[in-house]
Amino acid sequence: MSDSEAREERHEAVLRVNGVAYPVTVPARRLLSDCLREDVGLTGTHVGCEHGVCGACTVLLDGEPARSCLTFALTAAKHEITTVEGLSDGEKLSPEQQGFKDCHGLQCGFCTPGFLTVATAFLRENPEPTEDEAREAIGGNLCRCTGYQNIVAAVMRAAELRREGEPTQ
Amino acid sequence: MTTQMFGEPVARVEDDRLIRGKGRYTDDLAANTDALASAFLRSPHAHARIRDIDVSDALEVEGLVAIYTHDDLTGAMAEPLPLLIPHPGIVDGRTPHALAKDEVCHVGEAIAMVVARDRYVAEDAVERIRVQYDMLDPVVGIAESRDGSTYAHADMADNVAAHLVQESGDARAAVEAAPHTLELDLDIERSAGMPMEGKAVYAQWDGREETLRIYSSSQTSAGLRAAVAAKLELPLSKVQAVIPDVGGGFGTKIVHPWPEELMVSWAARTLGRDVRWAEDRREHFIASAHERGQLQRVRVGFDDEGRLLGLDVEFWHDNGAYLPYGIIIPIVTSTQLLGPYKPANYRVEFTSLYTNTVLVTPYRGAGRPQGVFAMERTLDAIADYLGKDRTVVREANFIQPDEMPYDHGLMFQDGRPLIYDSGDFPASMEKIKKLVGWDDFEDYREKARAEGRTVGIGLACYVEGTGVGPYEGGRIIVETSGKVRVATGLTSQGQGHETAFAQIVADQLGVPMDDVTVTTGDTRLIAYSVGTFASRGAVMSGNAVAAAALDVKEKALRVAADALEASPEDLELVDGEVRVKGDPSSSIRLGTIAVLANPLRYAFDEASKAATQFGGATDYNKPPVAEGDEPGLEGSGFYSPIRATFANGMHAVIVETDPETAEVNILRYCVVHDCGTLVNPTIVQGQVHGGVAQGVAGALFERMAYDDHGQLQNASFMDFLIPYASEIPKVEIDHLETPSPLNSLGIKGAGEAGVIPGAAVLASAISDAEGFAVTRMPISPSELYTLRRRFKAGEIPPLRPSSHPAKTGER
Numbered sequence: 001m002s003d004s005e006a007r008e009e010r011h012e013a014v015l016r017v018n019g020v021a022y023p024v025t026v027p028a029r030r031l032l033s034d035c036l037r038e039d040v041g042l043t044g045t046h047v048g049c050e051h052g053v054c055g056a057c058t059v060l061l062d063g064e065p066a067r068s069c070l071t072f073a074l075t076a077a078k079h080e081i082t083t084v085e086g087l088s089d090g091e092k093l094s095p096e097q098q099g100f101k102d103c104h105g106l107q108c109g110f111c112t113p114g115f116l117t118v119a120t121a122f123l124r125e126n127p128e129p130t131e132d133e134a135r136e137a138i139g140g141n142l143c144r145c146t147g148y149q150n151i152v153a154a155v156m157r158a159a160e161l162r163r164e165g166e167p168t169q
Numbered sequence: 170m171t172t173q174m175f176g177e178p179v180a181r182v183e184d185d186r187l188i189r190g191k192g193r194y195t196d197d198l199a200a201n202t203d204a205l206a207s208a209f210l211r212s213p214h215a216h217a218r219i220r221d222i223d224v225s226d227a228l229e230v231e232g233l234v235a236i237y238t239h240d241d242l243t244g245a246m247a248e249p250l251p252l253l254i255p256h257p258g259i260v261d262g263r264t265p266h267a268l269a270k271d272e273v274c275h276v277g278e279a280i281a282m283v284v285a286r287d288r289y290v291a292e293d294a295v296e297r298i299r300v301q302y303d304m305l306d307p308v309v310g311i312a313e314s315r316d317g318s319t320y321a322h323a324d325m326a327d328n329v330a331a332h333l334v335q336e337s338g339d340a341r342a343a344v345e346a347a348p349h350t351l352e353l354d355l356d357i358e359r360s361a362g363m364p365m366e367g368k369a370v371y372a373q374w375d376g377r378e379e380t381l382r383i384y385s386s387s388q389t390s391a392g393l394r395a396a397v398a399a400k401l402e403l404p405l406s407k408v409q410a411v412i413p414d415v416g417g418g419f420g421t422k423i424v425h426p427w428p429e430e431l432m433v434s435w436a437a438r439t440l441g442r443d444v445r446w447a448e449d450r451r452e453h454f455i456a457s458a459h460e461r462g463q464l465q466r467v468r469v470g471f472d473d474e475g476r477l478l479g480l481d482v483e484f485w486h487d488n489g490a491y492l493p494y495g496i497i498i499p500i501v502t503s504t505q506l507l508g509p510y511k512p513a514n515y516r517v518e519f520t521s522l523y524t525n526t527v528l529v530t531p532y533r534g535a536g537r538p539q540g541v542f543a544m545e546r547t548l549d550a551i552a553d554y555l556g557k558d559r560t561v562v563r564e565a566n567f568i569q570p571d572e573m574p575y576d577h578g579l580m581f582q583d584g585r586p587l588i589y590d591s592g593d594f595p596a597s598m599e600k601i602k603k604l605v606g607w608d609d610f611e612d613y614r615e616k617a618r619a620e621g622r623t624v625g626i627g628l629a630c631y632v633e634g635t636g637v638g639p640y641e642g643g644r645i646i647v648e649t650s651g652k653v654r655v656a657t658g659l660t661s662q663g664q665g666h667e668t669a670f671a672q673i674v675a676d677q678l679g680v681p682m683d684d685v686t687v688t689t690g691d692t693r694l695i696a697y698s699v700g701t702f703a704s705r706g707a708v709m710s711g712n713a714v715a716a717a718a719l720d721v722k723e724k725a726l727r728v729a730a731d732a733l734e735a736s737p738e739d740l741e742l743v744d745g746e747v748r749v750k751g752d753p754s755s756s757i758r759l760g761t762i763a764v765l766a767n768p769l770r771y772a773f774d775e776a777s778k779a780a781t782q783f784g785g786a787t788d789y790n791k792p793p794v795a796e797g798d799e800p801g802l803e804g805s806g807f808y809s810p811i812r813a814t815f816a817n818g819m820h821a822v823i824v825e826t827d828p829e830t831a832e833v834n835i836l837r838y839c840v841v842h843d844c845g846t847l848v849n850p851t852i853v854q855g856q857v858h859g860g861v862a863q864g865v866a867g868a869l870f871e872r873m874a875y876d877d878h879g880q881l882q883n884a885s886f887m888d889f890l891i892p893y894a895s896e897i898p899k900v901e902i903d904h905l906e907t908p909s910p911l912n913s914l915g916i917k918g919a920g921e922a923g924v925i926p927g928a929a930v931l932a933s934a935i936s937d938a939e940g941f942a943v944t945r946m947p948i949s950p951s952e953l954y955t956l957r958r959r960f961k962a963g964e965i966p967p968l969r970p971s972s973h974p975a976k977t978g979e980r
């Protein structure tokens with residue numbers, strides 16, 4: 001084993017995920033998506049394509065959506081990472097999560113973490129979107145199950161919940 | 170009173186964990202464990218003989234655990250994979266090996282398996298395996314395969330996998346004798362289900378118990394278990410299959426077993442370690458499964474009203490390199506082509522062909538989109554030829570409600586007669602015309618034309634055989650807490666089964682839904698099952714859990730009757746308790762009945778005291794557990810229908826085509842849908858939305874682009890155009906409910922309906938907009954652009970030729 005460690009250098013870093021510090025030791029090529037799932041043990045972040053198109057792996061880096069399958073884990077160490085597990089406030093669902101629940105915005109749920117993180121960032125920036133804006137905001141994520149109609153509805157519902165003074169994240 | 174749940178738009182119980190990131194998809198279970206990872210070396214060539222495999226370089230990779238090739242496999246593992254659904258129409262049924270033996274027949278076929286510390290290392294090793302090939306000519310595409318000058322399998326003398334003819338009446342004579350005839354050549358391309366979660370397997374071998382547990386992102390628990398047990402030559406009782414959350418299946422995940430499911434299980438046993446594998450997206454494209462590719466030729470004879478006197482269809486189906494799932498798809502095409510219509514005479518002949526492309530298995534709709542395409546294009550052609558409204562020609566051919574049940578005189582995909590159970594097609598037609606505004610469209614077209622816009626309207630009808638057998642089962646256990654545990658062997662890929670089945674059981678047992686927990690696809694809880702496909706979940710398992718609930722109810726009333734000294738007929742189950750009808754004060758909680766149903770020697774808690782030997786009144790002439798009875802408040806039930814139910818529907822769309830770019834823009838998408846009684850309207854609506862999205866995708870965007878060498882040119886989401894939210898229209902839905910007489914709940918399946926008429930309805934609308942017939946789908950803007958040029962050049966006839974040559978109008 002020690003031979004290979006020499007061959008593939010490992011680096012120590014601390015990932016700050018959902019407000020918790022996780023020390024990890026990973027090779028430079030370790031993807032953030034894999035690191036979150038395999039090393040940190042947060043499997044809510046999913047991998048649907050590993051080439052940056054589907055958006056299932058989207059997490060927030062300092063509040064901005066990022067494809068974790070196109071990000072190296074070590075690069076992310078400089079940022080505050082939020083995954084789907086960090087969206088709710090304990091038992092209480094975030095407005096986005098509640099919106100998806102209310103509007104049947106998911107079926108198999110595999111794409112859902114990516115949509116939720118994107119929607120969260122979007123509504124922080126634009127709390128009163130039109131339906132077209134909501135559709136455009138989620139327009140970089142693929143869902144194979146829902147036909148998107150209910151996802152758009154879910155984002156609109158989340159905006160409404162935020163306005164109704166639900167606690168924001 | 171407990172509120173009635175059946176039929177209500179109940180929010181899904183599975184959502185809470187999924188939106189918190191607490192889903193349990195197969196690879197989530199394996200993540201962050203010390204399971205070894207695996208990767209597969211796959212053929213880069215479509216057709217070749219393997220001369221030599223050299224792994225010496227790969228052995229250098231640190232972290233490597235093992236490399237396997239076909240030479241390492243023995244016994245059943247070395248044999249070809251099973252041909253799952255044998256059929257007399259199969260002439261030569263080829264199936265792949267778990268790892269290729271000598272010959273590879275498509276790009277992506279697994280040749281070697283690498284097991285290593287993690288996936289990165291496994292891939293490093295895969296890269297270093299050197300294979301020497303003798304290249305063979307590949308067969309790509311249906312036309313080339315049909316032509317038969319090269320063979321997809323080196324030892325075959327043609328490419329024919331299967332051939333089947335079905336006929337009712339004498340269609341060819343009827344076509345000859347008809348006042349009008351038309352002939353159509355149609356072409357529908359390959360697509361694929363593309364679930365967002367690829368396939369994934371996680372196998373655990375327990376060396377002491379000699380048992381295997383396999384988790385898989387599969388559509389069948391029992392089938393997978395049986396297949397793995399057979400291949401690993403293990404007693405069935407030593408293998409358990411658990412299907413956790415599945416990130417979409419759409420048919421693609423039904424094949425049991427996939428080579429990887431066998432290899433991961435086999436490696437786990439061989440190494441005595443947990444082993445995992447998760448497919449990457451490119452692997453999914455080249456090594457899972459596709460569907461849809463067919464060439465079709467239709468000859469039809471009809472009268473002045475457009476009534477079908479004779480319909481003679483021949484088609485060629487591309488089944489890819491292997492045939493593990495048999496010929497279900499072309500059988501479905503050949504039978505479901507009939508839709509809501511009753512041609513006086515019908516003949517269908519198909520040939521299923523091998524090509525050196527990845528294998529073809531059912532993808533949502535499974536052969537129906539192709540069948541509907543053939544029939545609906547034909548009816549449009551008849552309407553155009555006769556100068557009649559397209560809805561009028563359809564109405565002239567509808568099976569009428571009073572003709573139900575309707576026997577087509579053919580055999581369906583379940584090996585049973587093709588008999589429609591119910592439906593009201595004229596009523597559906599009225600609804601869809603109203604919903605889309607069919608009769609007002611010409612006015613709208615005029616207005617649009619005045620604005621320089623080109624619009625078109627299309628309509629397509631379908632009937633979908635759903636809820637095919639042989640059976641599905643349910644088991645229910647009422648715990649002493651009163652909580653109800655339900656298990657059914659069928660799996661869930663996002664259809665909300667946990668919710669729908671809980672609704673059914675809650676109603677039957679008169680308990681709140683919160684008290685009901687449903688588990689799907691776990692052979693530890695229920696061994697007998699078939700699987701989730703062909704829109705059968707709600708029909709089969711819905712009725713099975715209802716039967717199990719009746720079983721429980723009967724026992725609960727019997728036990729309660731003893732305790733309450735009443736007769737079971739005077740009792741009812743309400744609000745989680747059994748009550749004497751009309752006397753709510755005389756009642757007993759379901760949990761207490763569960764206690765009483767299990768005579769105990771030992772008291773484990775307060776509740777169980779009542780059931781011990783000295784706990785209550787006893788009849789000393791009877792044993793504690795009566796003869797023929799069992800301890801506990803449990804029940805089980807199976808549902809096995811005599812034949813499939815038939816859901817149906819009609820879609821109508823309005824499109825606008827761009828005069829410059831030839832882009833197709835969907836302005837309205839309307840659906841009238843009849844799947845019998847709805848268990849949960851919200852879930853059904855979601856199924857329709859998702860189906861329509863895949864139908865639109867298949868009609869306008871998605872196509873598997875193989876080059877002449879059998880290389881898939883668009884094996885990524887960059888190049889294979891799965892639509893985003895920006896491409897999918899809003900869907901307007903109206904329901905009709907004609908309950909199925911075949912099951913007590915009146916349910917028909919709803920999973921696939923949305924996708925089925927997609928290609929047909931969009932071809933109809935685009936044809937209507939452009940003024941010439943579209944006969945090949947999907948259609949991209951550049952293809953439409955080319956068709957326009959050819960149309961202008963007079964190479965394609967207009968939709969409505971001003972005068973018909975007597976008798977025959979060839980198109």
Ligand code: FES
Nearest residue numbers: 048050052055069
């Ligand atoms: S997995 Fe990262 S975008 Fe698809």
Ligand code: FES
Nearest residue numbers: 107108143144145
């Ligand atoms: S819910 Fe299945 S992929 Fe979106």
